Amino acid sequence: MMRLVIVRQKYNPAGGAERFVSRALSALSAQGGLEVNLIARKWESLSGVRAFAANPFYLGSVWRDWGFACAARRIWQREGFELVQSHERIAGCDIYRAGDGVHRHWLQLRRRVLSRWGRITLQLNPYHHYVQWMERRMFLHPRLKTVICNSQMVKREIQHYFDLPDERFAVIYNGVDTAAFHPSLREHRDAMRAQWQIPPAAPLLLYVGSGFERKGVARALQAIVPHPEVQLLIVGKDKHAAQYQRLAATLGIASRVRFAGAQNDVKPFYGMADAFILPTLYDPFPNVCVEALACGLPVFTTQQCGAAELIRDGDNGWVADALDGATLRQQLGQWLASRAEWPSLAAAARASTADLTLEQMAGRLLACYRRLL
Structure with missing residues (x-):
């Protein structure tokens, strides 16, 4: 059985990224042939999913993200998972799910609506420098096999900034429960x-x-x-x-x-x-x-x-x-x-959502994982 671990620092069930993780975990577990695990600081109850806590002490956003990255990496190396799918910018994962896009591109768009002082403050913020540094380390890390993008837009941005080849990408739109949202x-x-x-x-x-x-x-x-x-x-x-x-x-x-x-x-x-x-x-x-x-x-x-x-x-x-x-x-x-x-x-x-059911999303994810093994 394939052992997959999904890494997500803040698991808030109301958040958009977390809803994707929750839906993916449930749908993938139902497919069978896949042992799904989760590494997070905290999480909600998830049926059929083994969860590992990575919750080191921190002060400030840079320490928070760096500390979680180090703790999560220690866990996945200790457990020996076949595939590591990170939803955080952590160098050394097999799969990165680029749900947040490219931070550098976001900063460029953010500058469009900021005052001159706001742009200076943005430039001096150490957290933005950390995220861009870690993002670059992750995208250029030799272990990275696939980047799962939730849109073609994000794929284009990553290729623009990091020059990754087409074969490194899988574009998989977020699925939706078409029975509940009807x-x-x-x-x-x-x-x-x-x-x-x-x-x-x-x-x-x-x-x-x-x-x-x-x-x-x-x-x-x-x-x-x-x-x-x-x-x-x-x-x-x-x-x-x-x-x-x-x-x-x-x-x-x-x-x-x-x-x-x-x-x-x-x-x-x-x-x-x-x-x-x-x-x-x-x-x-x-x-x-x-x-x-x-x-x-x-x-x-x-x-x-x-x-x-x-x-x-x-x-x-x-x-x-x-x-x-x-x-x-x-x-x-x-x-x-x-x-x-x-x-x-x-x-x-x-x-327009006919091809975006949770089952179809899970099938695309599973096909992506199988290609990597």
């Missing part, structure tokens, strides 16, 4: 709208995610300003949420925006919405976009989002540059003007 969730529409005081017929955009700044909550707020009929519901936790509530008030749209905070179950929120919006500055492949599509919601996102590879403008969503607010507002106008076509948009959105 257009039938619209059965929650009336009750949820009543609960959140949203008019039954109002066009409702849904945003789901933490990290409001990077993922574009401000841009979503600004986009609905010229469309007075549109309501926006924001699901997710952010320590600066009050700042965005003040922005909504300043823009004169506070009555049309709801901040729902973190939610244990987001499915009823998908069921109450008409479309999904994620005007992110950078996101390799957010699970929320695939979940929304599976629920039959057209998706508004950006060229800097890996999930844009699933979107066909005007068919199952729209794509614009992350900082092109004018185009996003125009696209919302197109959507509103085509209300008679919304059922077709919903059907196309759902159809």
